[in-house]
Amino acid sequence: MQIVAKNLTYTYNPKSPFASHALQGVDLTIEEGEFFGIIGHTGSGKSTFVQHLNALIRLTGGSLTVGDYDLSQKKCKFIELRGKVGMVFQYPEYQLFADTVEKDVAFGLKNFRKDLTEEERTAAVREALETVGLDFEAIRGKSPFEISGGQKRRVAIAGVIVTKPEVLILDEPAAGLDPLGKQELMELLHRIHGGWCKTVVIVSHDMDEIAENCTRAAVFSEGRVAMEGTPAEIFARSEELFALGLDVPLTAHCAMLLKERGIDVQTNFTCADFADKVLALWKAKGEGTHAQ
Amino acid sequence: MLNDVTFGQYYPAKSFVHNLDPRAKIVFVIAYIVAIFLAKNFYALGALLLVTVFFILLARVPFGRVLRSVKMILFIIVFTAILNLFFYSGESAYEPLVDWWIFTITYESIVNMVFLALRLFLLVLGTSVLTLTTTPVALTDGLESLLTPLKWIRFPVHELALIMSIALRFIPTLTDETNRIVAAQKARGADFETGGLIRRAKSMIPVLVPLLVSAFRRAEDLGDAMDARCYRGSKGRTKYKKLVFSWRDALGVLFFGGVITGIVFMNLYLGAKFDIIGQIASLF
Numbered sequence: 001m002q003i004v005a006k007n008l009t010y011t012y013n014p015k016s017p018f019a020s021h022a023l024q025g026v027d028l029t030i031e032e033g034e035f036f037g038i039i040g041h042t043g044s045g046k047s048t049f050v051q052h053l054n055a056l057i058r059l060t061g062g063s064l065t066v067g068d069y070d071l072s073q074k075k076c077k078f079i080e081l082r083g084k085v086g087m088v089f090q091y092p093e094y095q096l097f098a099d100t101v102e103k104d105v106a107f108g109l110k111n112f113r114k115d116l117t118e119e120e121r122t123a124a125v126r127e128a129l130e131t132v133g134l135d136f137e138a139i140r141g142k143s144p145f146e147i148s149g150g151q152k153r154r155v156a157i158a159g160v161i162v163t164k165p166e167v168l169i170l171d172e173p174a175a176g177l178d179p180l181g182k183q184e185l186m187e188l189l190h191r192i193h194g195g196w197c198k199t200v201v202i203v204s205h206d207m208d209e210i211a212e213n214c215t216r217a218a219v220f221s222e223g224r225v226a227m228e229g230t231p232a233e234i235f236a237r238s239e240e241l242f243a244l245g246l247d248v249p250l251t252a253h254c255a256m257l258l259k260e261r262g263i264d265v266q267t268n269f270t271c272a273d274f275a276d277k278v279l280a281l282w283k284a285k286g287e288g289t290h291a292q
Numbered sequence: 293m294l295n296d297v298t299f300g301q302y303y304p305a306k307s308f309v310h311n312l313d314p315r316a317k318i319v320f321v322i323a324y325i326v327a328i329f330l331a332k333n334f335y336a337l338g339a340l341l342l343v344t345v346f347f348i349l350l351a352r353v354p355f356g357r358v359l360r361s362v363k364m365i366l367f368i369i370v371f372t373a374i375l376n377l378f379f380y381s382g383e384s385a386y387e388p389l390v391d392w393w394i395f396t397i398t399y400e401s402i403v404n405m406v407f408l409a410l411r412l413f414l415l416v417l418g419t420s421v422l423t424l425t426t427t428p429v430a431l432t433d434g435l436e437s438l439l440t441p442l443k444w445i446r447f448p449v450h451e452l453a454l455i456m457s458i459a460l461r462f463i464p465t466l467t468d469e470t471n472r473i474v475a476a477q478k479a480r481g482a483d484f485e486t487g488g489l490i491r492r493a494k495s496m497i498p499v500l501v502p503l504l505v506s507a508f509r510r511a512e513d514l515g516d517a518m519d520a521r522c523y524r525g526s527k528g529r530t531k532y533k534k535l536v537f538s539w540r541d542a543l544g545v546l547f548f549g550g551v552i553t554g555i556v557f558m559n560l561y562l563g564a565k566f567d568i569i570g571q572i573a574s575l576f
Contacts, residue, residue, distance in 0.1 A: 056475045079481060087479035095476040097501035107498065111481025145505065159480060 001067030001084065001166050001199065003030040003053060009061030009223075010048055022048040024223035025062070030201060030216075035193055037210040037231070038203045040220030041245060046203050047090075049220065050169050053201070054085035066167070083112035086165030090172045092156035096144035104144050105129060105159045112163045128162035129155070132188060150181050157188075164196040171203045186213055211235060211249040211269040219244065232268035303424040308540065309351035310425045314434030316541035321422045323548050327555045328414055333567065336558040337410050343551055344418050351425045361420040362413060373409045380404050386569070399569050428460035437535055450526030458514070466507065473502050 008026040013019050022045045030036050040046040051057040052064055055071055055078040064071040069081045089095065098104035105125045109116065116124070126136040132154040139147065144155055161168065170189070174182040186209070193200050204210055210217050211231045219227040219234060221244050227234050235241070235252045242248075248256075251274040255265045263281065267274045309317075324340070331337050348358055362369075378394075380401030390397040423431070436453035443449050474484065477498045484495050 051475065054479060056478055079483065082479055082481055087476075089472065089476045089479070092476065094506055095473055095480075095498075095502050097498045107477075107482075108480035111483065163481075 002032050003028075003064075003066050003167070003199070005029070005049070005052070005062065005064045007062040008049070008052065008059075008064060010045075010052070010057065011060070012048075022223055023061075026220075026223070026225055028218055028225050028228070030199065032198050034199055035189075035213060035215045036199065036201045037214035037217035038201065038220060039205075039207070039210055039217055039234075039246065040203075044220040045223040046220045047171055050087070050171060050201060050203055053167070053169060054082045054087050056082075056087065079112075083108075083163055084165055085167045085169065086160045086163065088157055088160050088168070088170040088173055090175060092160070092173075093144075093149065093152035096152060096156060096159075099143060100140065101129070101142050101144050101147070101155050102140040104155060105162050108159055108163050124162055125158075128158040131161065131192060132158045133184065134158070150177065153177065153181075153185075157185075161192060161197070166197065167199045167201065168192070168197050169201045169203075172205065173202060174204070174206065174209060182209070189213070207235070207247050207249040207252075208271075211251065212271065219246065230268070231270075235269045301424070302427050303353050303357055305352045305425075307350060307352040307425070309347060309421070311540065312425075312544055313535055313537050313541045314426050314430040315437050315535060316537065316544050317422055317426055318431075318434050318438060320544060320548050321419055323552055324418045325415065327552050328411055328418075330552075330555050330559065331411075332559040332564055333562050334407070334410075335562045336555045337407070337414065339554060339558065340414055340418075340551075341410075344414060344421065347418075347421055351421060353421070353424050358417060358420055358424065361424075362416050365412070365416055369409050369412045372412065373405045376408050377401050377405045403569060429457060432457040432460070433531075433533070433535060448526075450529070462507075462510070465510070466503065469506055470499065470503055473499050 005026050005028045008023050008028075009021075010023040011019055011021050022043075024045075026045070026049055028049075038046045038050065048057060052059065052071070053066060055076070059071045066081060066085060069076055071081075096104050098107065102122075102125055105128055106121055109121055109124055113121075113124075125140075129136045129139065134151065134154055139151070139155070144152060147155070157173075168189075173189075174185055177185060189200055189202070190213070202209070202214070214231055216230055217228070217234055218225050219241070226244060227237065227240065231249075235248050238248045238252055238256060249269050251267065251269045251271060254274065255267060255269070258265055258278075265274065265277050265281065267277045324343075327340060328337075331340060348355065377397060378401070380396075380398065386399045388396050388398045389402075426434075432453045435456070436449055439447070439449045439452070474482075478484070482495060482498055484492065487495065
């Protein structure tokens with residue numbers, strides 16, 4: 001499903017002293033099949049924007065289409081849309097409520113797919129829990145409040161992907177996870193991205209995460225899209241990012257330091273690519289000295 | 293869904309009323325409530341309405357904002373008004389207008405209904421001026437200061453004020469939290485808008501359980517944070533912002549003294565509330 005936003009605006013608490021203009025004309029197109037990153041400060045409007053994508057925030061200004069769904073229409077089937085656009089909130093483990101893990105994961109399924117039989121539902125829950133790397137038989141009967149923090153996060157994500165949404169949006173999915181947990185989470189996202197999940201949108205503060213994983217990204221600032229492009233294009237404009245109060249990935253910092261010393265590394269800022277390019281330059285230089 | 297809780301919400305502005313000492317304002321409101329219950333006729337209530345409107349203007353709070361807090365208890369006003377209309381049990385000097393089964397409507401019951409509705413309306417209107425113009429912190433500070441005499445009988449005044457300010461402090465936090473959880477469950481297909489009463493109540497479980505869990509988590513965190521700062525209750529504690537009683541407050545006290553006296557005189561010399569029937573009747 002293609003996502004097209006045109007001149008999207010949104011104001012919290014309109015007409016009051018607490019009014020804040022969260023979105024001030026966002027133009028953004030996310031194509032099907034992308035692994036899209038959204039970068040921005042706290043309060044840049046990125047969370048407000050993604051909540052528009054499955055109609056958790058109703059459109060008040062501008063236009064937005066997600067696949068065949070036109071969200072400016074009153075008749076738009078919002079519930080159906082939410083089944084196709086999954087949303088994992090920040091700290092999703094805080095939304096767990098049921099008495100067993102199995103029931104909690106099945107919650108979305110019961111809401112969106114009322115046609116399923118008991119067996120089909122159990123099979124879907126099993127698949128979702130196994131996708132996030134949990135042992136279904138061992139965890140199904142446990143209370144979601146007695147398992148570990150990392151497991152809670154996985155259960156919560158399983159609760160969203162159980163309906164196999166075509167578009168999966170994740171708001172700071174790796175926040176509060178240890179490095180290994182972050183890596184496993186990203187691997188999980190890439191695994192499902194190839195299959196039933198066509199498009200992944202992640203909101204993140206972590207520039208390394210964006211550089212390593214995303215095919216394209218947008219930088220939000222003060223309710224507008226300040227930059228858009230591949231991570232390589234965006235992180236090549238580091239000065240502008242610094243001006244917006246944002247950071248660049250570690251590889252971009254290294255590339256800048258090397259440039260100051262007269263070595264220009266052309267990289268897409270993923271760790272692997274950066275290492276290859278530096279190694280290639282080093283080897284070329286080595287051969288050069290040999291030739292002298 | 294909870295964003296329209298205006299009752300008790302502070303409206304930031306710079307005004308005479310905002311700058312008044314919270315203790316003075318609390319005393320005014322108590323005096324105001326007493327005056328409302330003392331008022332025996334429409335002149336007195338009318339005078340109180342004028343006083344309230346005067347204070348709203350002085351506070352520079354938009355009328356719409358104040359009326360919104362009345363909207364919250366509109367149901368209660370309408371409910372009591374209807375009950376009073378049908379089941380007024382006082383003596384009636386005139387023929388009943390309607391007398392059917394257990395329902396009787398008399399001129400007196402109509403007057404009584406209007407009187408009570410107006411009284412409740414004024415009650416909410418006046419008290420919401422207090423909460424709209426005073427920050428929760430100032431309010432609890434004022435209350436703590438006013439209740440200080442109770443310390444003599446070992447009443448934990450400081451602790452009570454602390455509990456109150458924590459409760460008030462957490463209202464917006466828990467509101468945000470609720471909105472977030474509601475959004476998260478909606479994203480998983482939860483439907484809070486359709487279905488009968490029982491279904492809707494049941495649909496709140498996925499919101500209430502995480503909310504309760506997080507409230508406990510926050511309470512524990514807060515307790516730890518207070519321990520980490522060596523909080524030991526009121527003993528030897530000083531204030532960062534001391535309350536100062538200024539000439540404005542003295543002016544306000546004088547004014548309210550005048551209002552109360554005025555109400556008492558109106559009660560004495562302008563007759564009871566039912567006189568209005570005779571007055572209307574004399575017009576025809």
